[in-house]
Amino acid sequence: MVNGAVPRFWREIPQRYNLIGNQCGVCKKIFFPPRESCPECRRKSIGKMKDIKLSGKGKLVTYSIIHAAPKNFEGQIPYPIGIIELDEGPRLTAQIVDCKIDDIKIGMKLESTFRKIQQDGYIGAIYYGYKFKPLEDKK
Amino acid sequence: MKNVGIVSYGAYIPKIRIKTEDIAKAWGKDPETISKGLGIIEKSVPTLDQDVATISVEAARAALKRCRINPQDIGAIYVGSESHPYAVKPTGTIVAEAIGATPIIKVADYEFACKAGTAAIQTCMALVKSKMIKYGIAIGSDTSQAAPGDALEYAASAGGAAFIIGGDNIIAKINETCSFTTDTPDFWRREGRKYPAHGGRFTGGPAYFRHIISNAKNLMEKTGTKPEDYNYAIFHQPNGKFPLRVAKMLGFIPEQVKQGLLCPYVGNTYSGATMIGLSSVLDVAKPGERILLASYGSGAGSDAFDITVTDLISELPRNNAPLISDFLNNKEYIDYAVYAKYRDLLYYD
Numbered sequence: 001m002v003n004g005a006v007p008r009f010w011r012e013i014p015q016r017y018n019l020i021g022n023q024c025g026v027c028k029k030i031f032f033p034p035r036e037s038c039p040e041c042r043r044k045s046i047g048k049m050k051d052i053k054l055s056g057k058g059k060l061v062t063y064s065i066i067h068a069a070p071k072n073f074e075g076q077i078p079y080p081i082g083i084i085e086l087d088e089g090p091r092l093t094a095q096i097v098d099c100k101i102d103d104i105k106i107g108m109k110l111e112s113t114f115r116k117i118q119q120d121g122y123i124g125a126i127y128y129g130y131k132f133k134p135l136e137d138k139k
Numbered sequence: 140m141k142n143v144g145i146v147s148y149g150a151y152i153p154k155i156r157i158k159t160e161d162i163a164k165a166w167g168k169d170p171e172t173i174s175k176g177l178g179i180i181e182k183s184v185p186t187l188d189q190d191v192a193t194i195s196v197e198a199a200r201a202a203l204k205r206c207r208i209n210p211q212d213i214g215a216i217y218v219g220s221e222s223h224p225y226a227v228k229p230t231g232t233i234v235a236e237a238i239g240a241t242p243i244i245k246v247a248d249y250e251f252a253c254k255a256g257t258a259a260i261q262t263c264m265a266l267v268k269s270k271m272i273k274y275g276i277a278i279g280s281d282t283s284q285a286a287p288g289d290a291l292e293y294a295a296s297a298g299g300a301a302f303i304i305g306g307d308n309i310i311a312k313i314n315e316t317c318s319f320t321t322d323t324p325d326f327w328r329r330e331g332r333k334y335p336a337h338g339g340r341f342t343g344g345p346a347y348f349r350h351i352i353s354n355a356k357n358l359m360e361k362t363g364t365k366p367e368d369y370n371y372a373i374f375h376q377p378n379g380k381f382p383l384r385v386a387k388m389l390g391f392i393p394e395q396v397k398q399g400l401l402c403p404y405v406g407n408t409y410s411g412a413t414m415i416g417l418s419s420v421l422d423v424a425k426p427g428e429r430i431l432l433a434s435y436g437s438g439a440g441s442d443a444f445d446i447t448v449t450d451l452i453s454e455l456p457r458n459n460a461p462l463i464s465d466f467l468n469n470k471e472y473i474d475y476a477v478y479a480k481y482r483d484l485l486y487y488d
Contacts, residue, residue, distance in 0.1 A: 019236045057435055061268070066417075073186050076465060097188065098154050113198040114237055115188040118223075126224055128192060128233060138468075 005120070009127050016129035019054040019112060021090055030054075032090035056112030057135060058086040063096065063104055072118045080104055086133055098133040110133040143264045144151075144446070145302050146208065146274060147455065148266035149201025150418040151194050152298040152405055152466040157478045159293050161260030165475040166288050166416065170467040175294060178292075178379020179435040182406025184473065184481055185193075185282045187238060189297065190224045194411075195280045198301035201460035202239060202276070210238050210302060211396060214272025215245040217254025217262050217278045219410045221328065225246055228304040234278065234403035245272070253375055254280060254436030256300070256410040261316055261442060263304035272392040274305040281409035288333035288482050294378055296406030300414035310452040311430070315362050319354035337437075343381070346439050351375065351385050354441035355433045362445045366390040366477040370428040375401035375435035377407045391431075399432075404467050417446075419463035 008125070012033075014020040020030035025048030032054060038045035063082035066073070080096040082104075090132040096104065097115065110132040119126040158181045160170030174180060176457055185194070187461040195218050199354060203210065218230040220461065225376030231246035245266070249255040255281015280299025285291035304313075325346035328335035338346075367371070372395045376383040379402045386396045399416035403407075408415055408458055413434040461469075 003151055012474055013236060018239060096184070112199070114193050117188070126192075127351075128188075128196075128237075131188065136465070 005127070006125050009125070016127075017114070019130060021052055021054050021088070022049045024048065025037075025050055030088045030090055032086065032092055052088075053088070054086050056086070056130070056132065058084045058110055058132075060096070060104070060106055060108050060110055061091060062084050062106060065101060084110055087138075091101050095131045096133070097131045100139050103134075111135045131137045141268050141270075141306050141310060143267050143304065143306055144311055144312040144449070145421070146305040146308055146310065147206035148300065148418050148421055149198045149203070149460050150298070150300040150415050150466070151186050151197035151201065152196070152408070152415065152463075153183050153189055154185055154469055154471050155292050155481070156181045156470045157184050157475065158472065159261045161475050162293055162478075164355075164369045177293055177397065178383075178403055179293055179406055180403050181472075182294065183298055183408070184478055185297040186296040186410055187481055190282055191218070191220045191222050191299070192224050192230050192233045194282070194297065194299040194406045195220075195230055195234045195301065196206050196277045198278060198280065198299045199234050199238050199276055201472055202301045202303050204459040205455055205457060206303065206308075208274060210240040211243075213238075213240040213274045213276055213303070214242060215263060215266055215275035216240065217247055217249055217259035217275070217277055219251065219257070219259045219277070220248040220281050221250055221252055221255065222284060223250070234276075251436050251440060252436035253377070253407070253409045253412055254434040256414045257442035257444070260302060260304060260313075260444070261318070264313060264316065266471045267290060268304050274303055277304055278409035279412075279414040281411050283407065283409040284328070284334050286395065287479070289334070290335065291335065294402070294407040295468040296408050298405055298408035298415055300418045302414065304419075308451060310455050311443055311448045312449055313422070314441055314447055315358060316442060317354060317358050317361060318440060319350050320440035320444045321350070323350075323437055323439035331460070342377075342437065346437060347375070347377065347381055347435050348385055348388065350439050350441040351407050351433045351435050352388060354443045355389055355431065358431070358433070358443040358445055364429075364445065366447055368429060369395060369431045371399055371420045371424070371430045372396050373413050373420060373430065373432040375433070375441075376400060376402035376416065379403040393427070401463065401467075409474055415463060420456060421448075421452070422462045422464065424448045424452060425453055
């Protein structure tokens with residue numbers, strides 16, 4: 001038996017796998033996760049929100065090192081969770097990987113990477129999505 | 140006949156490494172004897188959040204970064220592995236979604252021990268030649284299992300590579316491919332079991348060497364080539380020694396094998412092994428150079444390929460994605476206790 005997370009996870013695959021946000025057709029502001037309407041332009045934006053694939057590149061705004069992890073994440077402690085400001089503007093929260101704790105610096109450039117986020121034990125579904133790693137100096 | 144070949148390629152090797160000597164010490168073996176005996180210095184290890192799906196996605200994305208293909212033009216994805224995260228639910232579905240190639244696409248997972256990825260290349264070649272698809276992606280990727288204390292534990296590692304196969308804009312033309320397959324039980328994993336079993340020394344002579352040698356000879360007979368016609372030769376690499384020995388038996392010299400031999404530094408990436416070797420060769424290959432590749436999958440079979448690098452390789456932006464040398468240099472070591480945690484060797488409820 002799996003828990004009730006599968007349909008919700010499935011609905012969010014475009015965001016989790018490919019960072020699909022959206023953009024207000026009126027004021028051009030970009031949102032992640034995507035919004036039904038623009039909170040600034042409100043009714044004027046209805047029907048004018050357009051999906052946009054974000055680059056996955058950004059910089060670290062702030063972070064916290066997790067020492068007391070929730071269930072299923074105990075094996076990874078200590079690990080950093082950061083707020084990342086994407087090049088396109090939106091901010092999101094994600095785990096930072098492939099980076100030693102001592103090497104993490106506010107302002108460092110990061111890029112998204114595809115990782116396993118969690119799984120429902122040994123029987124349930126496996127949930128994949130984005131984490132962030134230090135930007136490799138390649139184009 | 141329509142040309143078919145590699146349009147782009149990409150690879151992924153996890154950053155974590157464990158040294159052969161650390162595994163040997165944990166089991167009370169002499170580190171130097173083991174390391175020298177196998178020809179393996181260290182191997183890659185997947186972290187808890189990496190599996191064949193994540194490695195395959197990273198490799199496929201790297202291949203797409205090097206070319207201008209619209210993912211919607213990809214008509215097929217086949218992922219070869221013996222460590223798919225799901226027994227039932229194809230890894231290819233996750234890869235297809237993560238690169239934006241769904242929903243009009245043919246997908247299936249392959250399994251043929253360490254040669255499932257090269258079998259995927261052959262399938263994509265046939266689909267391109269028959270014009271059923273424009274481009275296909277063949278992936279070989281593994282986070283191979285090894286029972287604690289087993290000889291396989293020194294080699295079984297993690298990594299993968301993806302090849303976009305097509306008929307136009309090819310950077311490397313596949314001139315010929317052939318296979319050699321028999322029922323040879325040298326290595327297997329039974330349904331539902333966590334770790335594989337093997338026939339010890341039986342995995343050598345009648346298995347690895349017979350299949351690769353017969354198949355490589357058949358290939359060179361078909362193409363009318365000799366070992367000296369090739370700039371590079373890539374053989375399956377379950378350890379650092381077998382590929383050099385099989386090369387010598389076929390008449391190749393170590394210089395032809397070196398660029399495609401990664402096992403000493405990353406271990407045996409199973410379905411990824413020859414594919415990562417080919418990626419390493421394509422990282423440095425020049426127009427006109429010729430490559431022989433012979434994979435090996437236990438059970439047992441070998442797929443061989445005769446490949447000629449085209450002029451277009453000079454225009455491929457190889458630096459748009461990490462080179463194999465980048466993966467070799469970007470590493471972080473763990474000890475055996477952390478390895479046991481990462482590889483799920485410690486049971487707890």
